[in-house]
Amino acid sequence: DIKQSGKGxxxxxxxxxxxxxxxxxxxxxxxxxDTKKMLVEK
Known part of the structure; x- marks a missing residue:
């Protein structure tokens, strides 16, 4: 969880x-x- 405003x-x-x-x-x-995609390569 990110509790403070700004960057995290x-x-x-x-x-x-x-x-x-x-x-x-x-x-x-x-x-x-927003929704993004993440690629996991092994």
Whole structure:
């Protein structure tokens, strides 16, 4: 969770994820702001 306004970081540890394309959403105050794709290659 990012609690303060401004810039933030989130690390994704993909070691336990299978190779493929994943979608993630940025949610602020319960509203989806943006959805992106993430590629996991091994």
């Amino acid at each position: 970081q989130l690390k994704v540890y993909a070691a336990n994820l299978s190779q493929g394309i994943y979608q993630y959403s940025i949610v602020v105050d319960g509203k989806v702001i």
